[in-house]
Amino acid sequence: MPPSSSRQFSIRVPATSANIGPGFDVVGLSLSLYLTLIVTVAPPDEQPYTLPTITHSGEGADEVPLDAYKNLTTRVALYVLRCHNIRSFPSGLKIHCNNEIPFGRGLGSSGAAVIAGVLLGSELGQLSLSTERLLDFALMVERHPDNVTAALVGGFVGSYLKELDREATEAASVPLSEVLPEYPPDAGEEWGLHPPQPPLGIGHYIRFGWAEEIKAVAIIPQFELSTAKARQVLPEQYSRKDLVFNLQRLAVLTTALGQSPPDPGLIYEAMKDRVHQPYRKALIPGLPEVTSSITPSTHPGLLGICLSGAGPTILALATSGFESIAEDARAIFKEKSVEIEWKLLEVVGGSSVSQA
Numbered sequence: 001m002p003p004s005s006s007r008q009f010s011i012r013v014p015a016t017s018a019n020i021g022p023g024f025d026v027v028g029l030s031l032s033l034y035l036t037l038i039v040t041v042a043p044p045d046e047q048p049y050t051l052p053t054i055t056h057s058g059e060g061a062d063e064v065p066l067d068a069y070k071n072l073t074t075r076v077a078l079y080v081l082r083c084h085n086i087r088s089f090p091s092g093l094k095i096h097c098n099n100e101i102p103f104g105r106g107l108g109s110s111g112a113a114v115i116a117g118v119l120l121g122s123e124l125g126q127l128s129l130s131t132e133r134l135l136d137f138a139l140m141v142e143r144h145p146d147n148v149t150a151a152l153v154g155g156f157v158g159s160y161l162k163e164l165d166r167e168a169t170e171a172a173s174v175p176l177s178e179v180l181p182e183y184p185p186d187a188g189e190e191w192g193l194h195p196p197q198p199p200l201g202i203g204h205y206i207r208f209g210w211a212e213e214i215k216a217v218a219i220i221p222q223f224e225l226s227t228a229k230a231r232q233v234l235p236e237q238y239s240r241k242d243l244v245f246n247l248q249r250l251a252v253l254t255t256a257l258g259q260s261p262p263d264p265g266l267i268y269e270a271m272k273d274r275v276h277q278p279y280r281k282a283l284i285p286g287l288p289e290v291t292s293s294i295t296p297s298t299h300p301g302l303l304g305i306c307l308s309g310a311g312p313t314i315l316a317l318a319t320s321g322f323e324s325i326a327e328d329a330r331a332i333f334k335e336k337s338v339e340i341e342w343k344l345l346e347v348v349g350g351s352s353v354s355q356a
């Protein structure tokens, strides 16, 4: 018998900090700020068909589209549904989004929206997708695995994209506009018959250890920098010297952050980078000054400091002295006329779906 009352569930996805210095497009850390969706699905016999209603509170409320065909989360959900021959949202769907993750700051807001979307699609279609398959769908949209993997599975995570054969590479490289069309089909059009299906098993990951006493100070400049813009400034090629510099540090960092007590001497140096931060400093006034003048010797308790994701947020990992790290960073940024906000965050578990 079909359910006669509405079904409600919630989806909670954490913020993430990607790269952690040398791990560009490789490592991510899930942090205690959340995107939460409260979803109400009307009983199936309700007539006539009505489009989803989206409401949004918190970060991004003044800029996020509330049209289900334009909103990133619902577009991703619709992509997952279409790939399973479900061509529209259920009638009378209501979604309330409460968002604590600031947009365009390098704390994985888009990765969280994408993961919320794949979980929403899976839940609405009652598809019971595995973690691996959810990741495949997310990777068709956000094509670097660091944020989405950490947002989905939680913790301190390393990931790589599988080398695909020619056919699968083509399938995974279709333009984003084909994966996520922005408009509904015109009346009578057969939209959604052949969405590009993700190849199986695109992303592979492992969770590293994390020493519980390590907290994350997020120093958040009050301006947005889109990840797309911050990727455009990166070179196509790197010298062997710079590549080896990063590989040496990343190999040490992935174990060093799991050791208790953590070793600031080892970690501070292991969080340095030559692959993305040097190129992004032109977009983030104060970045080199903050990362070079806040050190374990000037700030006891500090372990390491780096750009969070594509920036402009700076991530300081520390066991104590959080306020002095953040306030000294504030003073340096102020000299460059950049205002900041800071938050002390914990490393948390991954995304969850709960039935009401």
Ligand SMILES: Nc1ncnc2c1ncn2[C@@H]1O[C@H](COP(=O)(O)OP(=O)(O)O)[C@@H](O)[C@H]1O
Pocket: 035, 060, 064, 065, 071, 072, 073, 097, 099, 102, 103, 104, 105, 106, 107, 108, 109, 110, 111, 113, 225, 226, 227, 228, 309, 310
């Ligand atoms: N909760 C959300 N719902 C809808 N769209 C979102 C949400 N969070 C982020 N976005 C989209 O992602 C954009 C920010 O993505 P991006 O430039 O990758 O920055 P970051 O992921 O570092 O915050 C926002 O401007 C918005 O378009």
Ligand SMILES: N[C@@H](CCOP(=O)(O)O)C(=O)O
Pocket: 016, 017, 018, 019, 024, 025, 026, 105, 106, 107, 108, 109, 110, 111, 144, 146, 147, 227, 230, 231, 276, 308, 309, 310, 311
């Ligand atoms: N590896 C990516 C990470 C982008 O993270 P975001 O939080 O800024 O979206 C990059 O550095 O471009």
